[in-house]
Amino acid sequence: MGYLVDTVLIYFEEAVLASETKMRSAGTATGQHGAAGDQAEPTRRDFITTAALGWAGVGGAISLWPFIQQMNPDASTQALSSTEVDLAPIKEGQAITVLWRGKPVFIRNRTKDEIAKAKETPLASLNDKTAENGALPERATADDANRVKKGKENWLVLVGICTHLGCIPKGQSLADARGDFGGYFCPCHGSHYDTSGRIRKGPAPRNLEVPPYEFVSDTKIKIG
Amino acid sequence: MSDHLSSYEPKNAFSKWMDSRLPVMRMMHGQFVDFPTPRNLNYMWTFGGILTFMLMVQIVSGLVLSMHYQASDADAFNSVEAIRRDVNYGWLLRNIHAVGASMFFFAVYLHMARGLYYGSYKAPREILWILGVIIFLLMMATGFMGYALVWGQMSFWGVTVITNLFSAIPLVGGAITKWLWGGYSVSGVTLNRFFSLHFLLPFVITGVVMLHIWALHVVGQNNPTGLDIKTKSDSVPMLPFAIMKDAFALAMFVLIYAWFIFFVPNYLGDADNYIEANPLSTPPHIVPEWYFLPFYAILRSIPSKLGGVVMMFGSIALLAFLPWLDTSNVRSAKYRPKFKWFLWAFFFSVIALGYLGGKPAEGSYVIWSRVFTAYYFIFFLVIMPVLGLIEKPLKLPNSIMDAVLGGGGPMAGSAAAAAPEKR
Numbered sequence: 079m080g081y082l083v084d085t086v087l088i089y090f091e092e093a094v095l096a097s098e099t100k101m102r103s104a105g106t107a108t109g110q111h112g113a114a115g116d117q118a119e120p121t122r123r124d125f126i127t128t129a130a131l132g133w134a135g136v137g138g139a140i141s142l143w144p145f146i147q148q149m150n151p152d153a154s155t156q157a158l159s160s161t162e163v164d165l166a167p168i169k170e171g172q173a174i175t176v177l178w179r180g181k182p183v184f185i186r187n188r189t190k191d192e193i194a195k196a197k198e199t200p201l202a203s204l205n206d207k208t209a210e211n212g213a214l215p216e217r218a219t220a221d222d223a224n225r226v227k228k229g230k231e232n233w234l235v236l237v238g239i240c241t242h243l244g245c246i247p248k249g250q251s252l253a254d255a256r257g258d259f260g261g262y263f264c265p266c267h268g269s270h271y272d273t274s275g276r277i278r279k280g281p282a283p284r285n286l287e288v289p290p291y292e293f294v295s296d297t298k299i300k301i302g
Numbered sequence: 303m304s305d306h307l308s309s310y311e312p313k314n315a316f317s318k319w320m321d322s323r324l325p326v327m328r329m330m331h332g333q334f335v336d337f338p339t340p341r342n343l344n345y346m347w348t349f350g351g352i353l354t355f356m357l358m359v360q361i362v363s364g365l366v367l368s369m370h371y372q373a374s375d376a377d378a379f380n381s382v383e384a385i386r387r388d389v390n391y392g393w394l395l396r397n398i399h400a401v402g403a404s405m406f407f408f409a410v411y412l413h414m415a416r417g418l419y420y421g422s423y424k425a426p427r428e429i430l431w432i433l434g435v436i437i438f439l440l441m442m443a444t445g446f447m448g449y450a451l452v453w454g455q456m457s458f459w460g461v462t463v464i465t466n467l468f469s470a471i472p473l474v475g476g477a478i479t480k481w482l483w484g485g486y487s488v489s490g491v492t493l494n495r496f497f498s499l500h501f502l503l504p505f506v507i508t509g510v511v512m513l514h515i516w517a518l519h520v521v522g523q524n525n526p527t528g529l530d531i532k533t534k535s536d537s538v539p540m541l542p543f544a545i546m547k548d549a550f551a552l553a554m555f556v557l558i559y560a561w562f563i564f565f566v567p568n569y570l571g572d573a574d575n576y577i578e579a580n581p582l583s584t585p586p587h588i589v590p591e592w593y594f595l596p597f598y599a600i601l602r603s604i605p606s607k608l609g610g611v612v613m614m615f616g617s618i619a620l621l622a623f624l625p626w627l628d629t630s631n632v633r634s635a636k637y638r639p640k641f642k643w644f645l646w647a648f649f650f651s652v653i654a655l656g657y658l659g660g661k662p663a664e665g666s667y668v669i670w671s672r673v674f675t676a677y678y679f680i681f682f683l684v685i686m687p688v689l690g691l692i693e694k695p696l697k698l699p700n701s702i703m704d705a706v707l708g709g710g711g712p713m714a715g716s717a718a719a720a721a722p723e724k725r
Contacts, residue, residue: 151484179487180581268664
């Protein structure tokens, strides 16, 4: 649109300029194209051509939209976006994985030791200092308190997808390697996460994401 | 060669009638029968024909496979197994297509190495070369999406890793990956669109290949001396000379291809891809098919996500700028004593990166990946521009004919020393 408006403005500007020059050099101007140096004066046909092309261009661009938008997740995919999980059977130190929006979500009942380790880690030693918690403002810091729900510090809920290139980190089952910081370890490209799911070492740029969830009862959460 | 006129003469009434309406036979005769070909072409010049053959093989075998394939997350893996076990000759068609992808890339890498060694990217072949880079990119996209269709563990996690590369783009990365996936993760929706695109892209490649051949037939073929065809004695007609040579090379190539198809069809594949895709478990080592390994090694050698992605795509995009990065006016590395060794070191680096890309990203593998990645970029961005200015090339022969006869005569020395090619 901007191009079209510019073209129209330039057309009028040049038309005014040309007529002024014509008046000043009255008699010497050689007809329609004689004014304003070598610049040929745009004609009404030029204007119509530009306007028509601009109009067709805008129309073409707009009609592309459905062809691009069809590739985005549709309403039925978006509707499947909440999952309820019963936490009662998960004992301290155990973890389960559930599917939410086709992604694995790690739910871990952390031990006292793991909580303590996560809490005492100074913010300065973190690679990503933001909470990456959908429920909190973007500025929230990556303190352990901002990664869990208040009063439910033992429950760590994370999207189980490495923020590097989307592999699933190890650490959920007992036999897994849990990396240098005792949380999760991604074997694909060697990212280490701590007991709060924060990136500590390796190529991953961000902390494991905390999905939006809430406690619907004391032992039940709803993710999404 | 654009000034080359076809010597076609219509022989009967029908071909005369046709020739004055649609002179397609005249064009074919002029371009593929009496077309002047440098008389000194070696076997490295046979891969163009081999690649055209491979493109047709992949299109024909892919078309018949698509008659039996189901592009849904529930059925894809099983339908591929059904093709292998139940469909009449399905095992053969599937092996032709799967091994064919490897052979296609094998041929294209040799074709590109030939172009690098003999300076086939230099004026006036810049557009020809850039079209080739575009074909290479399209081939990579097609190969990647085709591998996804098998819907094994390696397919699934390969797609996950590669589509996640786009999430490294600042601000819009997340939206782009969601758009590519059609959901919040790689799913059957993603598989279905990959099938559509995998079917479409070979025809796009065919279109660009036609432009590539057109551009080739305007400027003519390069040759081991890098000299232009100056007189008629420098060239031979394409038929029978070049065509027979191409046919022999193709037969040898197909022999190797057939050996893979019939004896070791899974040698180049990954055993993990015979496990159905499982979004809840990542295989311990995700590796792409062998033909992507050098670029995968570059990606992993950079300790930053965005940096790795930029370097990986950059390593391919850089190829398009070669005609301007190389400042030497001598085409063939045969007459560039220093460049030749740097180029062999480059070839070695790419093969080394291919080896390292298949190894876990830890310890000395990472360090060596960084060394060879560094050389990859230094070769193109520093050595090529600088060496062209300071290197003293060897004496060029007077003409292709002189190079073939080995002599040169009294005229050869003085006039030809490092004479830049001018058209």
